[in-house]
Amino acid sequence: MSDIKIHVEHVTRVEGHGNIIFNTRNGTIEQVQWQVSEAPRFFESFVRGRPYHELSHITSRICGICSIGHALASLKATEAAFGVVASEQTRILRRLALHAENLQSHILHVGYLVAPDLLGVGSVLPLVRSHPDAVRTVVGLHRLANEMSDLLCGRTTHPISLVPGGFSAIPTARSLAEMRQRLLDAVPCAASIAQLVLDNAGALPVFTRETEHIALVADGEYAIYDGVIGSTDTGRHAVADYESIVNEFVVHYSTAKFTRHHRDSYMVGALARFNLSSHLLRPLARQWAERFGLRAVCNNPFMNNVAQMVEFLHSLEDAVVLIDELLGKGLDPGEAPAKVRVKAGRGIGAVEVPRGLLIHDYTYDEDGHCVRANCVIPTNQNHHNINRDLAAFAPTLLQKPEAEIERNLEMLVRAYDPCISCSTHYLTVRFVR
Amino acid sequence: MSGAIIALGNSLMGDDGAGPAALAYLRGMPLPAGVALVDGRTAGLGLLHILADVDLAVLVDAADFGGRPGEIRSFTPSEVRSLRSVPLSSHEGDVLQIIALAAQLGQCPRQIAFCAVQPARIAPVQALTPAVAAGLPALAEEVMRTLRTMLHDGEGS
Numbered sequence: 310m311s312d313i314k315i316h317v318e319h320v321t322r323v324e325g326h327g328n329i330i331f332n333t334r335n336g337t338i339e340q341v342q343w344q345v346s347e348a349p350r351f352f353e354s355f356v357r358g359r360p361y362h363e364l365s366h367i368t369s370r371i372c373g374i375c376s377i378g379h380a381l382a383s384l385k386a387t388e389a390a391f392g393v394v395a396s397e398q399t400r401i402l403r404r405l406a407l408h409a410e411n412l413q414s415h416i417l418h419v420g421y422l423v424a425p426d427l428l429g430v431g432s433v434l435p436l437v438r439s440h441p442d443a444v445r446t447v448v449g450l451h452r453l454a455n456e457m458s459d460l461l462c463g464r465t466t467h468p469i470s471l472v473p474g475g476f477s478a479i480p481t482a483r484s485l486a487e488m489r490q491r492l493l494d495a496v497p498c499a500a501s502i503a504q505l506v507l508d509n510a511g512a513l514p515v516f517t518r519e520t521e522h523i524a525l526v527a528d529g530e531y532a533i534y535d536g537v538i539g540s541t542d543t544g545r546h547a548v549a550d551y552e553s554i555v556n557e558f559v560v561h562y563s564t565a566k567f568t569r570h571h572r573d574s575y576m577v578g579a580l581a582r583f584n585l586s587s588h589l590l591r592p593l594a595r596q597w598a599e600r601f602g603l604r605a606v607c608n609n610p611f612m613n614n615v616a617q618m619v620e621f622l623h624s625l626e627d628a629v630v631l632i633d634e635l636l637g638k639g640l641d642p643g644e645a646p647a648k649v650r651v652k653a654g655r656g657i658g659a660v661e662v663p664r665g666l667l668i669h670d671y672t673y674d675e676d677g678h679c680v681r682a683n684c685v686i687p688t689n690q691n692h693h694n695i696n697r698d699l700a701a702f703a704p705t706l707l708q709k710p711e712a713e714i715e716r717n718l719e720m721l722v723r724a725y726d727p728c729i730s731c732s733t734h735y736l737t738v739r740f741v742r
Numbered sequence: 743m744s745g746a747i748i749a750l751g752n753s754l755m756g757d758d759g760a761g762p763a764a765l766a767y768l769r770g771m772p773l774p775a776g777v778a779l780v781d782g783r784t785a786g787l788g789l790l791h792i793l794a795d796v797d798l799a800v801l802v803d804a805a806d807f808g809g810r811p812g813e814i815r816s817f818t819p820s821e822v823r824s825l826r827s828v829p830l831s832s833h834e835g836d837v838l839q840i841i842a843l844a845a846q847l848g849q850c851p852r853q854i855a856f857c858a859v860q861p862a863r864i865a866p867v868q869a870l871t872p873a874v875a876a877g878l879p880a881l882a883e884e885v886m887r888t889l890r891t892m893l894h895d896g897e898g899s
Contacts, residue, residue, distance in 0.1 A: 373784075421787065434839070437846040445847055452791040465788065 313707075315715050320722050327727065329718050331703060341703045343695045343722060345565040353682040361387050361651060361677040362473060368669065368684065369467045372728060374417070376467045377410040377458060378662030381534070382669040382684075385658025387473050390673050392654075393647050398635065399475040404534045405631050406461040406471065407660065408624040411533070412454035413465075414663035415579070415617040415624075418726045420447030420502060423614045426720050427509040443505050446498045450621075453495055457628075460488055474646030482640045489632040492625050496593065499625055503597050503618050510601065513611040514717060518701045520608060520694055521572045522581035523554065525661050531582070531589040531623060533661040539585045541606055542571040548659045551668050555685050567693040568685070574693035577665025578725065579616035580607060591630070594623035610698050611724045617663075651677030664688055664726055688727045695725055745777040745798035745851075745893075747885055750837060752784050757811075757861030757874045760881070761802040764859075767882035768802075774893060789840050794849040798896060800889055801837070801854070802881065804861040804874075811862035812877035814884045818855050853892045857885045 315331040328344045356367050365383035369376040381403055388395060395403075421433045424447075428436060437444050455465045460480050462468030470478040480488075525532040526539030538546045538554055546554055555568040569575065583590075587598060587605045598604075598619045603612055653675040659668045665687030672681040702721055706714045747768060753759035762783055769779065780792055782801075793799060807815055807822075824838045844850035859881050862871040870878075 417787070434843060434846075437843060441847065445849070448790050448794075448847065448849070451787065452794075455788060455791065 313711055313714065315711065315718070317715060317719060320719050325728065327722065329699070329715075329722065331699075331714065331718060333707065336707065338703055338707075341699050342562060343692065343699055345563040345692060347564055349564050353684055356671075356679050356682045359679055361391070361649070361673060361679065364671065364679060364682075365471060365473070366467070366469075368682075371684065371686070373466050374414050374728060375410055375662040375664065375667070377406050377462055377471070378660050378667050379669070379684075380462075380468045380471045381407065382658045382660045382662075382667045383671075384471060384473055385660065386656045386669040386671045387658070387673075388647075388649075388656065389658060390654045390656030390671055391473075391649055391651055391677075393474050393649050395475055395647055396644060398479075398638075398641060398644055399647075400534065401631050401635050402461060402476060402479065403471070405628055406458070406468070407533045407662075408628040408631070409454055409457035409461055411620060411624045411663050412628075413451065413458060414726075415621045416447060416450045416454060416502075418663075419506065419614060419618050419621070420444075420451065422723065422726075424505070426716075426723065427506065427512045429512065440505070443502065446501055450495060450498055450502070453491055457488055457492075460484055472646055473649050475644065476646065479640070479642045479644060481642055482636055485632050485636060485640065489629055489636075492629050492632075496622070496625055499622055500593075500597075503600075503622065506615065506618050507601060510615065513609075513614065514702075514720070515609065516611060516698075516702050516705065516721075517608045518610075518698055520697070521570060521575035522584045522606065523570065523575050523577050523690070524582040524585045524666055525659060526585050529589070531586045531591075531627070533582075536659075536661075538659070538666070540571065540575075541581075541584055548657055548668070551657065551659065551670070551685065555668070555690060557685065557689070563692065565692055566689050568690045569693055574697045575690065576610065576694045576725075577687045577690045578613055579620050579663070579665075580610065580613040581665060582661060583607070583616040583619065590619065590623050591626035593626055594619050597622055610694075610721065613724045613726065617726070651675070662687060664728055665690060686728075688725070691725050691727065695722055695727070744796050745774070745800075745889070746780045746792065746796045747773075747777065747800045747802060747889065748780045748782040748789070748792060750782045750785070750789075750801055750803040754866060754868055756863045756865045756867045757859075757870055758804050758864050759868075760804045760859045760861065760870060760874050760878065763870060763875070764802050764878050764881045764885070767878055768885060771882065771886055774889065777889065787840065789837065790844050790847075790849065793841070793844045793851055793854075796851050798853045798889075798892055799851045799855075800885055800892070801856045802885055803837070803856060803858050804864070805856065805858035806864075807858065807860060809860035810873075811860055811871060812873035813860040814857065814877060814880050815860070816855055816857045816884055816888050822856075853896055855888050855892060857881060857888050 313333040317329040330342045365380040369380040463470035522541040525536035527536035655672045668685040670683040749761035751761035
């Protein structure tokens, strides 16, 4: 058997820079590793000393895809530190904003980045010739999601109307009613993309490795904004105890921190949310999960792509329900944000973003300036699980041609929809004298 | 006829921000009816949505065409080849690749042109180099000239 040496520098169709190393000698695997080579970002250091009202705007810049989620985790942390309670209307509008982001991010990933794997081509460009209607539908759904973000947050990326205590501008009842109709009209379009994924789901490798799944969970709703931390292994935990869940650590071959909890590694994201809360999905999303054969607890990481598609349908349906609730109660377009009275203290905010559980933890001084910040990003939490999956998946590929092995390993990383730039963090170092 | 002047570029990356910076000059100029100014910045794949809505587009951008810093050039997408090999991702995409995608989808303006300035420094800094900053009024004039030509040609077709 010939030796294999695969070094995929900068895996494509993921956000940021990560490498896969895979070496065999005499048929035995010597090394298989997922390495993050992106430069660290230092966000937690440069928010120190900044006033509270700047923090959501600064930390939303951690990510160009889940900037709404970062802004909301940040606002929740700030509000918790100062004891601010946002209104029910704010809570619903914020959940709508998170749905907009999920729609945006999931269709980008499934439609532009994963579909080429399912249909056996290298990028979305050849799909325009082979599946022009599907690509047009993906572009249209992406546009709808962007415009929903514009409506709720003031712009597509890096929200400006989300502020401590509420909203600086609230969409009109008429614009929400129009958005509701567009979301309903989008359901058949989304179903056509789900059907395309289903028709080609045979291209997803069958691979199972038991792991722990972690996501926010809540009574009565598929948790994205409120909830406690749920684990498929250990049940429910208070958000305040997050440090004992994530247990961040550093490794020499990666600029991103890694995490572990009850087992050696755990997974966050759409599949983890599905595994913990599938019974709370809206009806159409549940029907599609059935059609895909997606059942909790699913331990095939490739099914994260399918869980994203199921969540896309759920977000469309749930957003319609939320708009109905807002309009049914009578929207107050002039509602002012809840008053903020600064004081010294610590606050922790957790939300679910497209790639999984996101936590911001801030400590403020008595003037409302940040003195300490910790942000735990979903992709960080997945890195170690990706490594463990690669180690288990690689031996099943040894009989395949080298190009096929490489494609399969890349597909595994891509299934996690990693956002590598976001996950690179500062390292804690010790000087050796 | 609907048209757009679309400023592209990242203001945090030095001279790459020339397009958005040119908007300040363009805002002071009288625009033909039906033509909008669009702050496209780093729209990436979102550029598809902007292009789908117009018959005519002038993209204002920084482009390294081997000129002297601050030099202005206009060209159509078919007159150039990209030397970058950026795979299409959710964060970045080569603008020429995105235009090709829009064309294949049948969602591309009938007329499209670039008005570009040669950058001197593309690096994480929030300022233009003096040569590029000095070129902005000429870039704005070139945008208006290109737009007038396209509108004239459009009438004839």
